[in-house]
Amino acid sequence: MGAVGRGSAMMVALVLCFMVVEMADAATYTVGGAAGWTFNTVGWPRGKRFRAGDTLVFNYNPGAHNVVAVNKAGYDSCKTARGAKVYRSGKDQIRLVRGQNYFICNFVGHCESGMKIAINAA
Template sequence: MNKMSAIGGVMAILMVLQCTEAVTVHVVGDGLGWTVPEDSSAYQNWASTNNFVLGDILSFNFETNRHDVAEVAKGSYETCTSNNTIGTILLTGPTNITLNRAGEHFYICTIGQHCNGGQKLAINVSTTPSTTGALPPSTGAFPPSTTTTPPPPFSAASGSALASVALLLFSLFMGIAF
């Protein structure tokens, strides 16, 4: 193998690792899951500690037939109505939603009075990881988000570690090759 082929291969691996580590899976509510919280501000508090970026995944952990997830317009979020759903209501838990557009996203549970009890989430999705995840929400209707299967078990932390190891190996290779 010549030096240029080796360099190209290592660079390709580093680019794949960089792309892979950009996706974050956010488990909505962490250990709380997607349920009616005791504290009605629980999901907004959770969102304020996260940064949501295009391509990230929201993982809603809930029991089928006890809860659901609907993306709605801001007005429906504020009044806890499912009149303006965006896409289909997701009835089977757990479920994952890939954040495929920047801007504000509003999610509620449409069952009974769950939304009025605080089972609702407002987030802001950015194109870069530098903004905060919490909103003050604004108006507007949006195209539907996409439901996806769970991503492979690969975290940003392991991606960074792999990238560091690959870079170290590349540096060692270049030192030996010269």
């Protein structure tokens, strides 16, 4: 019985080790660069390679903007679905999931003015 316990502990340690290595490989990106999350950021992701686990940092004035995680339909239409996650801190940190990740500002007219990004994380 003790050998099974040691084997299980070793398996847990191995899994934790892989998780630490994967997290160490994760990158942090400031959306929009020095300008932050603002108008015309739609092209900001171009040329960057994102991976699941990378963190996006959205810096903005919370009285003027927000960040909303949406699906493709919400991204294309600039509409926020009921139940969508809305971030309002002005210093939001959002971890990317594998596949498509879509974010908009849902203040009136902002998404339509290019305040939205679509990111494919490998």
